[in-house]
Amino acid sequence: MNKPDKVTHLFKRPEHLAPVNVTMETAYEIEQFLYAEAELLDAWEFNDWLALMAADVHYWAPVRENRMAREAEQEMYPPGTAAHFDENLQMLGQRVARLYTHMSWSESPASRTRHLISNVRAHTTDKADEFQVQSSFHVYRTSSERHQDSVVGRRFDLLRRADNAYGFQIADRTVVFDMSMLLVKNLSSFY
Amino acid sequence: MDVSKFIDAEKGLIKGEIFHSQEIYEEELEQVFARSWCFLAHDSMIPEPGDFMQNYIGEDPVLVVRQEDGSVKAFLNQCRHRGMRLCRADLGNAKNFMCSFHGWNYGIDGELINAPHSDQIYESLDPDVFRATQVRLANYKGFIFGTWDKTVADFEEYLGDFAWYFDAYVDRFEGGMEVVGVHKWVLPANWKFNAEQPSSDMYHGEVSHGSAFQVMVPLSAEGAPPPWAMEQLGKLSQPAGYQFTAPNGHGTGWFNGGMPLMDETILKWHQSTETEVSARLGADRFAIAGHANIFPTFMMLSNYTFRVTHPRGPDEMEIWAWSMAPKNAAAEVKEAIRLDLLRTFSPAGMFEQDDAVNWEEEQRIMRGHMARKKPLVYQQMLGRARYDADGLPGKTVPHVYAEEAARGMYQHYADLMSGKPWPDLEKLKKAREQRERAELAAAASPAPKAASGGSQ
Numbered sequence: 001m002n003k004p005d006k007v008t009h010l011f012k013r014p015e016h017l018a019p020v021n022v023t024m025e026t027a028y029e030i031e032q033f034l035y036a037e038a039e040l041l042d043a044w045e046f047n048d049w050l051a052l053m054a055a056d057v058h059y060w061a062p063v064r065e066n067r068m069a070r071e072a073e074q075e076m077y078p079p080g081t082a083a084h085f086d087e088n089l090q091m092l093g094q095r096v097a098r099l100y101t102h103m104s105w106s107e108s109p110a111s112r113t114r115h116l117i118s119n120v121r122a123h124t125t126d127k128a129d130e131f132q133v134q135s136s137f138h139v140y141r142t143s144s145e146r147h148q149d150s151v152v153g154r155r156f157d158l159l160r161r162a163d164n165a166y167g168f169q170i171a172d173r174t175v176v177f178d179m180s181m182l183l184v185k186n187l188s189s190f191y
Numbered sequence: 192m193d194v195s196k197f198i199d200a201e202k203g204l205i206k207g208e209i210f211h212s213q214e215i216y217e218e219e220l221e222q223v224f225a226r227s228w229c230f231l232a233h234d235s236m237i238p239e240p241g242d243f244m245q246n247y248i249g250e251d252p253v254l255v256v257r258q259e260d261g262s263v264k265a266f267l268n269q270c271r272h273r274g275m276r277l278c279r280a281d282l283g284n285a286k287n288f289m290c291s292f293h294g295w296n297y298g299i300d301g302e303l304i305n306a307p308h309s310d311q312i313y314e315s316l317d318p319d320v321f322r323a324t325q326v327r328l329a330n331y332k333g334f335i336f337g338t339w340d341k342t343v344a345d346f347e348e349y350l351g352d353f354a355w356y357f358d359a360y361v362d363r364f365e366g367g368m369e370v371v372g373v374h375k376w377v378l379p380a381n382w383k384f385n386a387e388q389p390s391s392d393m394y395h396g397e398v399s400h401g402s403a404f405q406v407m408v409p410l411s412a413e414g415a416p417p418p419w420a421m422e423q424l425g426k427l428s429q430p431a432g433y434q435f436t437a438p439n440g441h442g443t444g445w446f447n448g449g450m451p452l453m454d455e456t457i458l459k460w461h462q463s464t465e466t467e468v469s470a471r472l473g474a475d476r477f478a479i480a481g482h483a484n485i486f487p488t489f490m491m492l493s494n495y496t497f498r499v500t501h502p503r504g505p506d507e508m509e510i511w512a513w514s515m516a517p518k519n520a521a522a523e524v525k526e527a528i529r530l531d532l533l534r535t536f537s538p539a540g541m542f543e544q545d546d547a548v549n550w551e552e553e554q555r556i557m558r559g560h561m562a563r564k565k566p567l568v569y570q571q572m573l574g575r576a577r578y579d580a581d582g583l584p585g586k587t588v589p590h591v592y593a594e595e596a597a598r599g600m601y602q603h604y605a606d607l608m609s610g611k612p613w614p615d616l617e618k619l620k621k622a623r624e625q626r627e628r629a630e631l632a633a634a635a636s637p638a639p640k641a642a643s644g645g646s647q
Contacts, residue, residue: 082372
């Protein structure tokens with residue numbers, strides 16, 4: 001089996017744990033961008049959401065497993081192995097198109113989602129127009145008569161300033177779900 | 192337990208009570224899961240000495256561990272003292288397993304090495320009393336199965352004719368298979384839905400998964416699918432193929448020419464392997480893989496997902512799905528297989544997501560009185576079964592859309608649930624098959640009828 005690589009433990013990377021170093025104005029712009037993105041997802045404006053992705057976007061969500069304490073740093077599967085999402089722009093486009101076929105039964109009738117975004121922290125990068133941004137999410141979903149569930153996790157984004165209505169593009173996103181075994185029936189939304 | 196009032200396999204009528212009842216569920220843990228061969232691991236998941244993984248037989252957690260001599264042992268992941276879970280990790284490498292309750296320490300073979308202060312408080316540590324409960328194991332071409340039952344036939348005999356079909360999934364290539372990763376998730380539905388479907392229900396694909404086919408089909412510059420993709424989609428609009436059922440409840444089905452493939456890299460690679468696979472398995476087995484289930488819950492698809500469904504009450508299942516790949520395939524082929532699998536058959540997969548909703552609603556509605564009163568109809572290709580026809584071993588029907596394997600699965604399920612010992616069940620199954628073969632021979636002798644429907 002491909003052994004998970006220690007460096008993939010995203011929560012422990014020094015660059016993620018470092019104090020925030022962007023200006024208050026930049027922090028505000030980044031937060032507002034993430035809130036706008038969440039609003040588009042909850043409003044089922046998935047094509048507008050897709051337009052926020054950079055042409056070279058990589059949208060990735062590794063699988064996690066329960067490990068003994070001494071192997072804790074191997075809990076995430078490394079790139080190229082088990083993932084919930086591992087998408088480029090064209091692949092994300094297929095997922096969005098599926099939602100509009102009216103035969104995507106997991107979302108037809110549509111579920112109602114609320115993407116709550118918090119704990120936003122941003123750092124500068126080598127490039128003046130790109131920022132490393134971490135944020136936590138709580139996606140609450142109800143569907144059908146009585147179904148409800150929650151998916152909680154943290155995202156590690158590379159945001160790039162862009163000439164669009166919201167000011168940024170998502171150039172890279174890693175989604176880390178807090179669950180190892182997913183206690184939900186499916187992952188039918190975007191996170 | 193007598194479940195025959197809910198299951199009439201010969202007529203293809205099954206009542207929803209078997210998906211709903213807590214009483215039936217408790218009996219299943221004893222009569223079905225504890226008496227069947229269950230998938231535990233693949234060799235590539237635990238390659239080195241001390242490598243272990245946890246899996247389940249029904250609701251019982253099992254540690255599967257590679258030993259120093261390269262062999263594999265498996266035992267109940269439970270301390271003999273107070274029943275605590277011995278190891279709380281999903282996988283890893285260990286020199287021993289120490290219970291975190293009182294510190295009892297077990298070897299990787301499940302033998303108790305030490306209990307703190309044992310010389311003062313126990314007469315002896317009799318291994319027969321103190322060792323972790325051992326699982327009987329079988330290794331079939333790298334796939335490790337286990338059972339608690341000492342009377343069930345050896346694994347290959349348990350597979351019966353299904354072994355011939357199983358090889359079309361697991362023995363296609365020199366070097367065998369290797370694991371790539373795993374997905375685990377929970378679904379609010381009965382485990383049998385996810386045993387029945389890969390055995391017997393290719394029929395759902397066209398509608399349940401219509402959206403995924405729509406968006407995954409590649410389009411040329413003119414906006415139309417290329418000829419190769421149209422040919423693949425044609426398998427859905429003009430379905431032809433076969434379904435197989437085994438006396439022990441295993442089932443498989445396939446489209447003639449194989450499953451519709453939407454990924455050009457994978458399709459071209461698949462076609463390029465025909466010579467190698469045909470040399471290994473015979474030309475007749477190159478394209479017979481589609482979907483399959485080894486009873487009770489080890490399912491596989493020809494896209495290299497291999498998975499177990501663990502029962503968690505009558506209304507909940509856990510799906511543990513490993514993605515695998517032919518070990519010796521080129522790196523870009525393995526990567527295409529990995530991406531295709533996670534994007535189609537994982538909890539976020541564009542096919543898998545929709546199965547979840549079918550099963551959730553199916554389960555929910557079984558709470559109703561009327562929903563369980565009138566039997567559900569499992570009558571596709573009823574009365575069309577033949578033995579050893581068209582070069583296919585065992586009992587098949589000549590259509591890919593059929594429910595022969597579901598009828599076979601529920602017949603076996605009812606047999607097991609009766610509680611009759613395995614030797615009696617084997618006699619019963621043998622007599623049933625002899626009777627069916629005799630009836631078919633009698634019906635065929637006056638006016639032999641050519642097989643039809645299965646061939647293109």
